[in-house]
Amino acid sequence: MILPGSASQDLAAALAAELDEPLAAVEYDRFADGEQIVRVPESADRAVVVASTVSDAAHVQLLQLQDAARQQADEVVTVLPYMGYARQDEPFEEGQPVSARAMAKAISTGTDRVLTVNPHEDAVCDFFDAPCESVDAAGRLAEPLPDLTRPLFLSPDAGAIDLAETVRDAYGAGETDYFEKHRVSDTEVEIQPSDADTTGRDVVLVDDIIATGSTMSSAIAQLSGPSHIFVTCIHPMLAASARTKLANAGVDAVYGTDTIERAVSAVSAAPAIAEHL
Ligand code: R5P
Numbered sequence: 001m002i003l004p005g006s007a008s009q010d011l012a013a014a015l016a017a018e019l020d021e022p023l024a025a026v027e028y029d030r031f032a033d034g035e036q037i038v039r040v041p042e043s044a045d046r047a048v049v050v051a052s053t054v055s056d057a058a059h060v061q062l063l064q065l066q067d068a069a070r071q072q073a074d075e076v077v078t079v080l081p082y083m084g085y086a087r088q089d090e091p092f093e094e095g096q097p098v099s100a101r102a103m104a105k106a107i108s109t110g111t112d113r114v115l116t117v118n119p120h121e122d123a124v125c126d127f128f129d130a131p132c133e134s135v136d137a138a139g140r141l142a143e144p145l146p147d148l149t150r151p152l153f154l155s156p157d158a159g160a161i162d163l164a165e166t167v168r169d170a171y172g173a174g175e176t177d178y179f180e181k182h183r184v185s186d187t188e189v190e191i192q193p194s195d196a197d198t199t200g201r202d203v204v205l206v207d208d209i210i211a212t213g214s215t216m217s218s219a220i221a222q223l224s225g226p227s228h229i230f231v232t233c234i235h236p237m238l239a240a241s242a243r244t245k246l247a248n249a250g251v252d253a254v255y256g257t258d259t260i261e262r263a264v265s266a267v268s269a270a271p272a273i274a275e276h277l
Helices: 009-019 056-072 099-108 122-127 138-142 158-171 214-221 242-248 270-274
Strands: 002-004 027-030 036-039 044-050 073-080 113-117 132-135 152-155 175-178 180-185 188-192 202-209 228-235 253-257 265-267
Touching: 002 009, 009 044, 009 270, 036 056, 044 056, 056 073, 056 099, 099 113, 099 122, 113 122, 113 270, 122 132, 138 158, 138 228, 138 253, 138 270, 152 158, 158 175, 158 202, 180 214, 188 214, 202 214, 214 228, 214 242
Parallel strands: 002 044, 044 073, 073 113, 113 132, 152 175, 152 202, 202 228, 228 253, 253 265
Antiparallel strands: 027 036, 180 188
């Protein structure tokens, strides 16, 4: 059975359909003091908990779902479509935790296996005590793209060039390139232009996540005379005013997957996840 976290119900339903497994009608509630509670009303041989940890509350709910699942199933698999805190994979200043490791250790206690979709670095899997695999859903981002003129697939930094290449390969045509990025602060980045000529071309920007939108909007500011600009990402977090920043930057369309369920979640990561289940 598939057990959805409350923030991952679309993806869980898509995964249940993909695998032809029952979708459990989990009950989510809160006590008067604000503490969360869940109820898993069914049992099965295997429980697949599908929960993006998009907030601290979602982290708590995931641990609760795992614990309830353990009592209702022989095997518990945890799917983290989006793993929160994964970008905190080192202490940035002395005295800080490796938050990704802390989360991974907590999540490992309640599961037999973990799958996570396009984490910021695949190495985050090493933090889990349970076996962990990274799922690549990037190819799906080509699906909503229209017919493109002289397409150029650009990543905002060298670390995301593999994603841009995967989307280009799935689209079936076009060049790839990347920008040089320097992060100034949590909300500010400096981007150096790529060598590629963007004049009159349809540009597709590809990244693992859009959080504040600073990276994408800074990259767009470096484009010279593009015909159209499409922004794609695996995880459309789109925090605060990110969507507005992108609109004001002149983006024609934004596409993401349903690892984080937003209006721009044009494609599902379910088929890619199902291949690992
Ligand atoms: C960082 O290297 C990531 O790949 C993303 O580029 C970054 O986290 C996006 O964050 P924001 O939208 O806040 O610039």
